[in-house]
Amino acid sequence: MTESRLAGRGLVLLGIAVLAFNLRPAAVSVGPVLDEIRDGLDMSGTEAGILTALPVVAFAVFGALTPRFGALVGPHRLTLIALVGVVVGLYGRSRAEDVPSFLALSLLALAGMAAGNVMLPSLVRRHFPGRVGLVTGVYTAALAVGLTSASVLTVPVGDQYDEWRSGLAVWAVTAAIAALPWLVLVRHDRRIDHAAAADTSVVGLRQVGRTRVGRLMAVYFALQSLQAYAIFGWFAAVYRDAGFSDTTSGVLLGVVTGVSMPLSFVVPALAGRLTDLKPLVVALFVCYPIGYLGLIIAPAGGAWLWAVVIGCGTATFPLILVLIGLRSRTPNGTAALSGFTQSVGYLAAAVGPFGVGVVHDATGGWTLPLLVLLVLSLPLLPVGLALSRQQYVEDELVTARES
Numbered sequence: 385m386t387e388s389r390l391a392g393r394g395l396v397l398l399g400i401a402v403l404a405f406n407l408r409p410a411a412v413s414v415g416p417v418l419d420e421i422r423d424g425l426d427m428s429g430t431e432a433g434i435l436t437a438l439p440v441v442a443f444a445v446f447g448a449l450t451p452r453f454g455a456l457v458g459p460h461r462l463t464l465i466a467l468v469g470v471v472v473g474l475y476g477r478s479r480a481e482d483v484p485s486f487l488a489l490s491l492l493a494l495a496g497m498a499a500g501n502v503m504l505p506s507l508v509r510r511h512f513p514g515r516v517g518l519v520t521g522v523y524t525a526a527l528a529v530g531l532t533s534a535s536v537l538t539v540p541v542g543d544q545y546d547e548w549r550s551g552l553a554v555w556a557v558t559a560a561i562a563a564l565p566w567l568v569l570v571r572h573d574r575r576i577d578h579a580a581a582a583d584t585s586v587v588g589l590r591q592v593g594r595t596r597v598g599r600l601m602a603v604y605f606a607l608q609s610l611q612a613y614a615i616f617g618w619f620a621a622v623y624r625d626a627g628f629s630d631t632t633s634g635v636l637l638g639v640v641t642g643v644s645m646p647l648s649f650v651v652p653a654l655a656g657r658l659t660d661l662k663p664l665v666v667a668l669f670v671c672y673p674i675g676y677l678g679l680i681i682a683p684a685g686g687a688w689l690w691a692v693v694i695g696c697g698t699a700t701f702p703l704i705l706v707l708i709g710l711r712s713r714t715p716n717g718t719a720a721l722s723g724f725t726q727s728v729g730y731l732a733a734a735v736g737p738f739g740v741g742v743v744h745d746a747t748g749g750w751t752l753p754l755l756v757l758l759v760l761s762l763p764l765l766p767v768g769l770a771l772s773r774q775q776y777v778e779d780e781l782v783t784a785r786e787s
Contacts, residue, residue: 517656643695
């Protein structure tokens with residue numbers, strides 16, 4: 385490999401990593417300062433509910449539109465456009481003086497984030513077809529770091545300047561920095577434009593939805609998203625009700641997310657090298673029932689252990705992301721599979737925290753909500769095992785056309 389080509393691949397890898405880092409702050413930076421935002425903008429409870437629901441809406445709607453837009457304008461151009469949307473949305477909402485503007489600009493930032501989410505697996509497949517597992521590990525680790533950074537640093541940054549507005553605006557700066565490599569990388573789309581002249585076919589989401597791989601991937605993603613959003617939304621309250629202070633409860637939740645950071649790199653890299661994914665699927669799956677049963681039986685005495693175990697279970701998410709690349713052969717097929725998987729899957733994310741809240745309000749405790757989460761985690765095993773064998777969405781699309 386020539387030195388110039390090696391440098392080019394290095395720039396692509398850098399671009400993918402910094403893009404991934406910036407695909408969570410738009411969603412998670414609001415939570416730590418939500419009370420301050422509500423006070424500053426005189427936001428009602430209903431409006432706050434709309435704000436917290438916007439990420440799921442953006443992931444579902446704009447994620448579904450991304451593959452077709454990527455085919456029309458080029459994947460690298462769309463990635464740059466997405467990052468510009470994140471920058472404008474994040475900075476604009478930090479200066480907004482009224483609720484409608486804040487919500488609209490939040491939606492713009494989240495739309496850019498949704499597009500980036502869908503494009504990442506396709507970009508990995510396009511530039512690193514022989515290193516899908518390793519490079520997916522790089523970007524899923526960057527996702528985890530970005531999520532944790534936005535959760536932890538938004539408040540301290542705001543405290544140093546003008547409270548919540550600076551705490552939100554800082555993530556516009558990191559997104560602007562992330563856009564710089566893509567100003568150069570858009571040149572790759574010129575070659576794609578020439579190739580597209582010979583093959584204008586675009587894999588549609590409906591086509592993917594008719595394949596077994598597409599449906600299994602969407603269900604797997606939905607089941608995992610439901611678990612993750614329920615954990616992120618309610619486990620601090622679970623720990624508080626177990627007798628821990630607010631600070632310790634936050635630290636325990638941080639353990640859950642922190643454990644996933646190294647695993648976000650290890651799991652995809654391992655999956656890319658394994659010929660049989662069944663042991664990995666089983667190992668991640670068993671963490672959920674063990675962790676939930678532990679929290680039910682010994683919520684205080686074993687809290688730290690259960691936090692680690694459940695954190696390992698959440699590493700199912702990076703496994704699913706690498707499967708998007710491993711269960712498709714082409715960049716276009718990867719983009720379509722990613723769009724279908726994430727747009728359908730994220731809709732289920734809202735069911736998790738909402739359902740847990742309803743069951744908790746009805747029972748006044750956490751035993752039944754945790755049991756419900758345990759039961760809902762069980763289908764992860766058969767679905768994951770079904771996806772463990774080598775199969776490709778493009779092959780099923782060809783079969784469907786011929787039949």
